[in-house]
Amino acid sequence: MKPSRQKKQAKPHKKIVTAAAVVAAAAAVLMAALCLRGRTEDDESLIAGLSAFQGSSRTVGQAEYDFFRVRVSRSAGPDSSEEELDRLAREQIAAVSARFTLGNYLGLCEPYSFEALAFRMEQENLIRKAKMDSGEAVYGAAQFTLESYLDYLDSNLEADIVSCLVDSADRPMLEQARVYYDDHPSSFARLESVTYELEDGDGLHTTETLSSDELRSLQNTNSPLSDFLSAAQPGEVLEYQTANGAAQRATFVEAQWETPEFDDAVPIAVRTWLNAEVMDSLYAAVAQNAPVVFDF
Numbered sequence: 001m002k003p004s005r006q007k008k009q010a011k012p013h014k015k016i017v018t019a020a021a022v023v024a025a026a027a028a029v030l031m032a033a034l035c036l037r038g039r040t041e042d043d044e045s046l047i048a049g050l051s052a053f054q055g056s057s058r059t060v061g062q063a064e065y066d067f068f069r070v071r072v073s074r075s076a077g078p079d080s081s082e083e084e085l086d087r088l089a090r091e092q093i094a095a096v097s098a099r100f101t102l103g104n105y106l107g108l109c110e111p112y113s114f115e116a117l118a119f120r121m122e123q124e125n126l127i128r129k130a131k132m133d134s135g136e137a138v139y140g141a142a143q144f145t146l147e148s149y150l151d152y153l154d155s156n157l158e159a160d161i162v163s164c165l166v167d168s169a170d171r172p173m174l175e176q177a178r179v180y181y182d183d184h185p186s187s188f189a190r191l192e193s194v195t196y197e198l199e200d201g202d203g204l205h206t207t208e209t210l211s212s213d214e215l216r217s218l219q220n221t222n223s224p225l226s227d228f229l230s231a232a233q234p235g236e237v238l239e240y241q242t243a244n245g246a247a248q249r250a251t252f253v254e255a256q257w258e259t260p261e262f263d264d265a266v267p268i269a270v271r272t273w274l275n276a277e278v279m280d281s282l283y284a285a286v287a288q289n290a291p292v293v294f295d296f
Helices: 002-041 046-052 062-076 082-105 114-133 146-167 171-183 212-221 223-231 266-289
Strands: 058-060 190-200 205-211 237-241 247-258 292-294
Touching: 046 171, 046 266, 058 082, 062 082, 062 114, 062 146, 082 146, 082 266, 082 292, 114 146, 146 266, 171 266, 190 212, 190 223, 205 212, 212 223, 223 237, 223 247
Parallel strands: 058 292
Antiparallel strands: 190 205, 190 247, 237 247
């Protein structure tokens, strides 16, 4: 009977451990959210706080280093020296580690582990294969390599971090974004309309003006003309044929742009400012405060 009692007691213990893990994960996300909210309410600079937080160091093994060494060698070129490849590999490892450290601190991802990366990739590939086998739509890669999976996670995480900071923007961030907005008005101008002259095969001239919405709709029916009008300069000409083979000649006349007031463009203004002036230095600070250590 003793083995029977011990077996029955083991099951609740497993449930308790699992529940504790779930509670701990939820608490970590909640603490990150409260941290962001607290900084905003206290009118403390969120960016300064994130730049100063002290993370844990992470040890890099030989396998991870070798992976990144091969990775950087593909883009560095055949003339790169061994010293250059070593430097690039170490810098890329530190950069990736910093992004995952910050993302984890904000509650956006699990802690980075190169050892777990391959396992997670295999699980993702199994999920995607099962969806394809059942006829479900699969967006992006059908199957990942380790390198493409890291790119996938890293790029999505970068976007999520910026979105999180935009949603949590405090007063100092809004003030600095406003300065950037005022200094770079052309970066926030919105296309309102385009005007062009159209000449058909019979020499008949017409002048047409399309709103930005109409220009986007034109992409579905006449993509060459839409692409031309989206990038042309006054006086540029496009000669093309319609779907029924008729000759057409379009001459670009002008584009009308409008810059919205800052209050009407806050999210895009904060996002643009972050990407242009903040994120590189923020990641560098996180990399310094949560360093990687090479164990070889």
